[in-house]
Amino acid sequence: MTRYSTLLFILLIISNVVWGIKxxxxxxxxxxxxxxxxxxxVSTGTLVVVTIKVGFGYNQRVDVEITDNSSAHNEYGRKRDIDGETRMPFTTHTDADVSVCFTNTLDDExxxxxxxxxxxxxxxxxxxEAIDYNALAKAEKLKPIEAELRKLEQVVQEIVDEMEYxxxxxxxxRDTNESTNERVKWFSLGSVFVLLGLGGWQILYLKKFFQKKRLID
Structure with a gap:
């Protein structure tokens, strides 16, 4: 029972982690x-909600763009002249680093x-963390403990997906290492055979050369 309580406590801590910066x-x-x-x-197929709060500043225009660094360079959102609080939800298309980029442009004058x-x-x-469980509980008429269990279920599923990834x-x-080892093995064997062949050819060449010069019989 203590073990399950400890696991539940850890999951509660994980579920309450919010990544933010100012x-x-x-x-x-x-x-x-x-x-x-x-x-x-962020892994593929993951719901992400970016919340941006922009402080006061006159004669300035803040723009935001959300993309990833995959080969497709997916764009998940772009807004100009944001002010106050802005929420930008999206679902990722691939495993990649998602970047939220800001620019602050000063008026020309x-x-x-x-x-x-x-x-x-x-x-x-x-x-x-991106799911609004309060709205979900109201929509599905869930009790507080049921909403929390739904949240824990989602967290556990994310952990399972991460372990599977x-x-x-x-x-x-492992497959790459085995393939590399196989290639190195055949390359080494090929190098040995080439060296042995070159060595035998040099011996025969030198033998014929010395026989031609009548240095050996």
């Missing part, structure tokens, strides 16, 4: 593109100055 974004002229990007790895900046409060909720990755790495 920083000041300096304003730059329109002819200078200065992007500040925050990245996080103003000169750059350290006083021109806006405070960005960024929260990235991934998987179970790690297992597949380990299998790919």
């Amino acid at each position: 920083f000041d974004l300096a304003a730059t002229p329109s002819n200078i593109v200065a992007r500040k990007c925050i990245s996080q790895y 103003f000169r750059p100055d350290p006083k021109y900046h806006r405070t960005i409060d960024l929260d990235i909720d991934v998987g179970a 790690l297992r597949r990755r380990e299998a790919r790495m």
Whole structure:
């Protein structure tokens, strides 16, 4: 019973983790593109909710763009001139690092100055944390304990999916290592046979050369 209680406690801690960051974004002229990007790895098919709170700042325009670093360069959202609180939900298309990039453009009639900046409060909720369980409980008329159990079920499923992903990755790495070892083995054997062939050819060549010069019989 104690073991299950400990596991439940750990899952509750995991489920309450929220990844967030707060920083000041300096304003730059329109002819200078200065992007500040925050990245996080997210697996495929995962619900992500990006919540952005932009502080007050006059004569400045904050734009945001959300993409990943996969070969397809998927774009999950783009907004211009955001102000106050903005929520951008999406579901990832592939395993990749998802980047939330900001630019703060200063109006053309103003000169750059350290006083021109806006405070960005960024929260990235991934998987179970991205689901609004209060709305879900109201929609499905769930009791508080049922809603919490639904949340724990989602967290456990994410852990299982992550373990399965790690297992597949380990299998790919093992296959790559075995393939590399096989290639090295055949390359080494080929090198030995080539060296033996060259050695035999050199012996025969030198023997014929010395016989031609009548240095040996």
